[in-house]
Every structure is written in C-alpha cells, then in structure tokens.
C-alpha cells in the first residue's frame with residue numbers, strides 16, 4: 001500500500017503573515033490535494049518573546065481566506081497533537097533525556113559572555129566562529145562547580161565527526177556536507193525551550209510528515225536536522241526547498257517592495273483567487289503558456305517536478321493582471337463591499353449607506369470593475385460619478401466644444417434627455433442616434449461633445465451607461481456647468 005502523503009505548514013507566529021509563508025502553505029496544500037494526502041498546520045511558537053496569539057490568529061484567518069484548509073493540526077486536532085510547540089515541551093524533554101543518556105547530547109554550562117569572548121578570539125585569529133566543545137567532556141567535578149555557581153545549562157548536540165551527510169532535495173540536486181564543519185549546537189536553551197532545529201525534527205518525525213516543503217531560507221538548517229534524525233534513529237522525510245522570493249529589483253522581498261503581508265493585500269481588495277493563482281506561479285511553472293488557474297485547475301496541474309530552484313520574482317504588475325481577471329468575474333456586490341472602506345476613506349461616502357445609495361453604488365461598481373486590478377482602485381475611477389463641477393480636462397477638449405455645431409447638439413440632447421423617462425442605456429443610445437440623423441452629423445460629432453459636456457473628458461466609461469447612473473437632473477446640470485465654461 002502506498003504511504004499516505006503528509007505535509008505540513010509550520011509557521012512561527014511572530015508577526016504579520018508574510019506572502020512568502022502563504023506561498024509555502026499553498027505549495028504544501030496543492031501537493032496534499034493533488035496526492036490525496038493530508039496537510040497539517042503546526043504552530044512553531046518556541047520564540048517566546050516574539051510569538052503572539054494575535055499573530056497565530058492572523059495566520060489562520062489568512063489561510064482560511066485564501067482557501068487553504070488544513071486537515072489536521074491547530075483547531076482541527078488529530079492523532080499526533082498537540083500541534084502548538086509550547087504544548088509539546090514534555091515530548092521534547094523525553095527525547096532530550098534519551099540523547100543525554102546515550103551521550104549524543106550533553107549539558108553545556110558556558111555563559112553567553114564566555115561564548116561571545118570565544119567567538120571574538122576566533123574571529124581575531126581569522127577562524128570561522130564555532131563552538132570548540134569546551135563542555136563536551138566535563139569532569140564530574142567541573143560540572144558540580146558550575147552547578148554550584150548557579151549556571152543554567154543549555155543542551156548541546158554532539159555532532160559526530162568525519163561524516164559525509166547526503167540528502168536528496170526534491171527541488172535541488174543532492175545536497176551533501178561534512179559533519180566536521182557543523183560544530184556542536186544547542187538543541188535546548190537554558191530555559192528548557194528547544195530550538196527550532198530540534199523541535200522541528202521531533203515534530204516532523206512524530207507527526208509522520210513524509211515531505212517537508214519549505215522556503216530555501218531553511219536549506220542551511222537542514223544539515224543539522226539530518227544529523228538529528230540520524231541520532232534519533234528517525235526516518236528522513238523528503239525535503240523540498242522552494243526558491244527565494246525576490247522583489248523586481250532582484251533583492252530579497254521586503255517592505256520596500258510594497259505590501260508583504262497577506263492581510264495588506266486582502267485589505268486592498270485583492271481576491272483570494274487572484275493571490276493564490278499568483279503565488280502558485282512564484283516558483284512553480286505550468287507546462288503551457290496559460291497563467292490563469294483557479295484552485296481546482298491548480299490542484300490538477302501542480303507538481304513538484306515543475307518547481308524551479310532559481311529565485312522567483314514578485315512582479316506586482318503580474319499580480320495585478322491576474323487579480324484583474326478575477327475581479328472582472330466577481331459579483332459587483334462583492335467588489336462594492338471590498339471597496340466600501342476605501343470609498344469612505346477617500347470621502348466619497350459616509351459611514352451610513354442608505355439602501356438606495358448602496359444599490360446605486362453596486363451599479364457604478366459594475367461599470368468600473370473591468371478597469372481595476374483590486375477593489376481599492378475603485379477610488380481612482382469613481383470620481384466621475386460624484387463630481388458635478390465639470391471642467392475641461394485639457395485644451396483639446398475645450399477646442400472641440402468651440403465647434404459651430406456644438407450649441408445645436410447640446411440643445412438637442414438636453415431636450416431629448418429632459419423628455420426621456422425612464423433614463424436607460426438603450427433609450428440614451430436611441431436619442432444619441434436620432435441626433436446624428438436629425439442634425440446629419442457623424443457619430444463623433446455627437447458622442448464626444450456630449451461626453452465632454454458631462455465629464456469634461458474626451459474618453460472614458462461607456463457613455464450610455466454613465467448617463468443613467470448620473471441621472472437626468474445631474475446630467476443636465478453638468479452640461480449647463482460646462483457649457484458656461486466654453
């Protein structure tokens with residue numbers, strides 16, 4: 001029987017949920033869904049100072065918003081819990097006792113100051129800083145003395161000497177390293193809390209994780225982890241280190257490159273479908289040219305074989321292009337909802353929204369949604385529906401309105417619009433057409449001046465849709481406002 005694939009996402013809840021973390025979660029989720037496996041969510045909160053429940057909540061909410069549902073772990077339970085590392089300290093302790101008993105680990109009583117001084121000396125001598133193993137073979141008397149001094153020990157892993165360690169990475173080639181370069185490293189801090197490299201190994205092994213898919217940043221940690229797997233006699237999972245995410249300038253993604261957290265994108269009115277589609281392409285390449293994939297299609301198409309090892313570039317323009325696709329497909333009600341906070345902030349609407357105003361807004365948004373990449377951009381386009389004090393956008397627009405035919409066109413349109421009831425796109429279209437016929441003018445001589453009279457601009461949204469949304473009275477008032485400025 002084929003072994004069930006078990007992957008995990010193991011974030012540290014130490015701040016806003018970064019887009020890179022979401023990409024790791026997504027790749028694991030896609031693999032689990034594709035292979036009919038399980039995704040486990042584990043919270044790695046051993047950094048007690050920086051870990052917060054707020055951040056954990058934010059990670060979970062962001063994952064759920066993206067549609068990345070986990071099968072086991074935090075909030076879900078499962079056979080291998082608890083799934084928060086600070087609740088697993090007893091488990092780690094048991095294994096530490098075993099390692100200490102077998103001599104594969106030992107207590108180290110060196111103080112921070114002593115270690116710093118040692119490092120400094122090594123650097124002054126041009127050596128690579130490393131732990132020299134001073135506490136490796138302490139005599140019972142030395143140990144007694146340190147204990148009597150009240151020193152709190154760390155636990156160090158005794159790195160075996162002269163070993164060539166080799167592991168296969170699903171994304172990279174075979175990785176190999178020498179154990180001699182590693183140096184005995186701390187696995188449990190003096191406060192009894194295990195370090196990441198140790199806890200992660202025990203958790204992945206005990207939770208029966210088969211594939212560890214994570215960011216390339218962790219590749220340098222893997223040798224230590226492999227040594228620990230071997231010392232503990234635990235089977236190695238398959239590792240897959242997915243590429244770094246770089247900004248467009250090819251430096252590591254950071255705040256300088258704009259929004260970096262999932263929540264920021266959510267608040268700007270990006271859609272989860274767009275973010276997921278975009279993130280999937282950060283390091284994974286579909287077989288064909290097509291770049292638009294919904295979640296189901298991604299699950300079908302995804303494979304680790306097509307995950308590249310060279311850095312992925314976070315191209316916001318591409319994100320916007322992809323998201324625009326999903327914005328177009330979304331309901332105007334949804335986009336309106338997402339745009340509301342931005343419309344309020346920009347002063348277009350107040351806190352309260354009457355039903356009529358909301359209905360109107362939804363229609364306006366429907367008109368605009370083909371022009372935006374994310375909901376907040378509505379504010380850049382919606383002004384035409386609010387501002388009745390019309391001005392010429394430029395001299396060219398002004399010139400057009402000085403044409404000898406303009407007064408006739410304006411009069412005809414105003415008269416016909418005044419008589420129109422209800423004002424609907426087809427009816428507006430009909431009156432514009434009738435004016436071209438009656439005045440024997442080309443379409444351009446009618447449509448563009450009417451548009452300029454109503455918006456001040458030569459180009460823009462579909463005129464016949466715009467007019468019903470602005471309404472008869474306001475349209476007529478706008479025309480008078482602009483005509484007075486010719």
Ligand code: GLU
Pocket residue numbers: 010011012044200213214215218
């Ligand atoms: N807690 C680690 C992180 O957030 C997880 C690393 C791993 O996946 O092993 O970076």
